[in-house]
Amino acid sequence: xxxxxxxxxxxxxxxxxxxxxxxxxxxxxxxxxxxxxxxxxxxxxxxxxxxxxxxxxxxxxxxxxxxxxxxxxxxxxxxxxxxxxxxxxxxxxxxxxxxxxxxxxxxxxxxxxxxxxxxxxxxxxxxxxxxxx
Amino acid sequence: xxxxxxxxxxxxxxxxxxxxxxxxxxxxxxxxxxxxxxxxxxxxxxxxxxxxxxxxxxxxxxxxxxxxxxxxxxxxxxxxxxxxxxxxxxxxxxxxxxxxxxxxxxxxxxxxxxxxxxxxxxxxxxxxxxxxxxxxxxxxxxxxxxxxxxxxxxxxxxxxxxxxxxxxxxxxxxxxxxxxxxxxxxxxxxxxxxxxxxxxxxxxxxxxxxxxxxxxxxxxxxxxxxxxxxxxxxxxxxxxxxxxxxxxxxxxxxxxxxxxxxxxx
Ligand code: SF4
Ligand code: SF4
Ligand code: FES
Numbered sequence: 553x554x555x556x557x558x559x560x561x562x563x564x565x566x567x568x569x570x571x572x573x574x575x576x577x578x579x580x581x582x583x584x585x586x587x588x589x590x591x592x593x594x595x596x597x598x599x600x601x602x603x604x605x606x607x608x609x610x611x612x613x614x615x616x617x618x619x620x621x622x623x624x625x626x627x628x629x630x631x632x633x634x635x636x637x638x639x640x641x642x643x644x645x646x647x648x649x650x651x652x653x654x655x656x657x658x659x660x661x662x663x664x665x666x667x668x669x670x671x672x673x674x675x676x677x678x679x680x681x682x683x684x685x
Numbered sequence: 686x687x688x689x690x691x692x693x694x695x696x697x698x699x700x701x702x703x704x705x706x707x708x709x710x711x712x713x714x715x716x717x718x719x720x721x722x723x724x725x726x727x728x729x730x731x732x733x734x735x736x737x738x739x740x741x742x743x744x745x746x747x748x749x750x751x752x753x754x755x756x757x758x759x760x761x762x763x764x765x766x767x768x769x770x771x772x773x774x775x776x777x778x779x780x781x782x783x784x785x786x787x788x789x790x791x792x793x794x795x796x797x798x799x800x801x802x803x804x805x806x807x808x809x810x811x812x813x814x815x816x817x818x819x820x821x822x823x824x825x826x827x828x829x830x831x832x833x834x835x836x837x838x839x840x841x842x843x844x845x846x847x848x849x850x851x852x853x854x855x856x857x858x859x860x861x862x863x864x865x866x867x868x869x870x871x872x873x874x875x876x877x878x879x880x881x882x883x884x885x886x887x888x889x890x891x892x893x894x895x896x897x898x899x900x901x902x903x904x905x906x907x908x909x910x911x912x913x914x915x916x917x918x919x920x921x922x923x924x925x926x927x928x929x930x931x932x933x934x935x936x937x938x939x940x941x942x943x944x945x946x947x948x949x950x
Contacts, residue, residue: 630892
């Protein structure tokens with residue numbers, strides 16, 4: 553076989569990071585992954601040190617709130633999308649091609665997640681700062 | 686117009702690591718990346734290796750990563766990229782055979798596992814056909830878009846899941862699984878289930894839509910895969926709660942007496 557010793561160009565995690573040239577959904581995917589990992593990390597830390605409520609510095613608290621808000625909102629969008637509810641009907645593949653996943657309801661759901669995320673984040677931050685201030 | 690091409694070079698037989706070659710090529714408005722590559726091969730460097738066949742986005746052999754994005758060389762005009770420095774690499778997530786040529790063997794093995802053909806339970810009917818199955822337009826439309834795949838592997842190279850899970854079935858194969866499972870003539874969904882509903886099956890797709898971003902034929906694999914998940918879920922729910930599975934609506938059989946009932950051998 554000619555491919556003996558062939559070099560694998562498997563991107564590994566860099567495959568997650570490639571967003572140039574792709575649409576916003578790829579960015580949402582990346583943020584979802586990172587926020588998910590951070591939540592897992594936070595839970596592990598929490599298991600090791602259940603007393604951390606005293607340790608939490610406000611910035612960290614704010615950050616985790618923000619991360620959880622994003623992850624949950626985008627998670628709802630993903631559940632809808634991954635069961636095929638907002639990805640559009642099958643169409644004819646005639647040139648110029650249309651990708652119903654990259655427009656319409658699905659795109660709208662991305663916008664909605666971002667808007668609601670900004671509103672909830674603002675409320676959350678104002679709330680914490682208010683409590684402290 | 687003069688355009689500079691920076692091309693990935695690697696020959697596993699002699700090179701220990703990849704290198705880059707740089708060429709300057711004069712291109713006109715109509716030139717595709719494939720034209721430019723062939724010009725390089727013919728006039729400047731005959732050792733440059735690439736794969737192509739149809740030159741018209743039909744055969745799926747000329748996929749490569751052009752300026753960081755997966756594209757067909759024959760379906761991309763040089764000047765549409767709006768850049769006078771063009772980087773060309775082989776598809777990601779595939780072993781490189783030489784330069785821009787990648788090895789699809791693994792992908793085709795995966796494809797085989799999902800039985801990419803119409804499966805009928807009735808062997809008798811398969812051996813002695815008596816007519817044809819006439820499809821209504823909406824029946825055809827349920828799979829038509831997903832049937833146009835040319836197996837170019839662009840989606841496989843773009844998918845972030847393939848890059849971390851070597852055994853992931855890939856968007857191309859999952860799209861194919863849906864295309865056949867939803868076909869009104871097919872009865873093979875349950876046979877494919879153990880593969881597509883596995884650890885490396887459709888649930889590893891996380892809807893990044895990189896695949897739909899790069900597909901050159903308008904297939905939208907990011908759509909068919911989500912429908913596949915829906916299909917599997919409703920199938921399992923029905924089985925769990927009602928203890929039965931959905932009967933597929935059968936396409937109407939149109940008897941055609943002139944179709945010989947004895948296969949000629
Ligand atoms: S939508 Fe799924 S299959 Fe397509 S690129 Fe994303 S993870 Fe891969
Ligand atoms: S789904 Fe599109 S990108 Fe993927 S192999 Fe088929 S034609 Fe190529
Ligand atoms: S040469 Fe056939 S798809 Fe490009």
